[in-house]
Amino acid sequence: MEQTPKDYSRQIEQINAALTKERASVDTLRNELGAAKTKIDELNHSVYKWWTTANQLEHTLAAVYKSGSWRVTWPLRKLMYYVKRLFPHFSGLKERPAHVGNTSRDFPSTLHKRLFVDISELSRHDAGTGVQRVVRSMLGELLKNPPTGYQVEPVYATAGSKGYYYAGKYISRLLGHHDTTVSDEPLCPRRGDVFLGLDLQHHVAIAQADYFKRLKCLNIPVYFVVYDMLPITFPQYFAKGLADLHAQWLGVISQSDGLICISETVAFEVMEWLDKHYPARKATLKITYNHI
Numbered sequence: 001m002e003q004t005p006k007d008y009s010r011q012i013e014q015i016n017a018a019l020t021k022e023r024a025s026v027d028t029l030r031n032e033l034g035a036a037k038t039k040i041d042e043l044n045h046s047v048y049k050w051w052t053t054a055n056q057l058e059h060t061l062a063a064v065y066k067s068g069s070w071r072v073t074w075p076l077r078k079l080m081y082y083v084k085r086l087f088p089h090f091s092g093l094k095e096r097p098a099h100v101g102n103t104s105r106d107f108p109s110t111l112h113k114r115l116f117v118d119i120s121e122l123s124r125h126d127a128g129t130g131v132q133r134v135v136r137s138m139l140g141e142l143l144k145n146p147p148t149g150y151q152v153e154p155v156y157a158t159a160g161s162k163g164y165y166y167a168g169k170y171i172s173r174l175l176g177h178h179d180t181t182v183s184d185e186p187l188c189p190r191r192g193d194v195f196l197g198l199d200l201q202h203h204v205a206i207a208q209a210d211y212f213k214r215l216k217c218l219n220i221p222v223y224f225v226v227y228d229m230l231p232i233t234f235p236q237y238f239a240k241g242l243a244d245l246h247a248q249w250l251g252v253i254s255q256s257d258g259l260i261c262i263s264e265t266v267a268f269e270v271m272e273w274l275d276k277h278y279p280a281r282k283a284t285l286k287i288t289y290n291h292i
Contacts, residue, residue, distance in 0.1 A: 155167055
């Protein structure tokens, strides 16, 4: 059947409609392609930015690790690692105010356990160097960010005192209060507390050996920090008699629940010493150190 001009017109309209539809699809695809290219460009820019930032951070960290301050503060970082191991719930986010001169601290309204931090030498004489610098830095960090559930209490004793006392006067001076009404009261430890021998004071620890036994009878864990074994390893470089004094101190603290050494080398030397002098204690004494 021969097509009429009207049929051709209809076909042309259909073709035009189809082409219009295809053009719309092409425009849509072109717009989507443009949007995809824009997104890819943004992602590439973002990746480049992140890589640039990461590279800058890498260089910054490298500079920090090489800095003198990083080397000087390594004992503090190690000690914080040990404290976190002793207190798995340690939180660096929660701050508590330091309690100074609180006469009711042994009967608190809340049942916070206490972390007694021995600063016997620091409270008597802050040399500002060596062990005292580490002790002071560590104490400040613990006061600002105590382990969760614990109230940090700086304490001290003397070679002639019967037991330990709260270091209220020292903390008052440290905080700049200079409160003359603050008194250093005797400790009244209770179950749940922990004692940390952070400072190094041979004579005090030796004199307080019976007090540490009393703490253990109350089921209060007792830990000591061991900074080095140099007086025993190299006695020729130290004052006469210091090697024997250090050995006597080690004999006392080896009766505690655990020793926190500041390096694997120190821990190994301590274990060697225990093998020779207190072999029975080596099996039960917890000795920790940092692998870093």
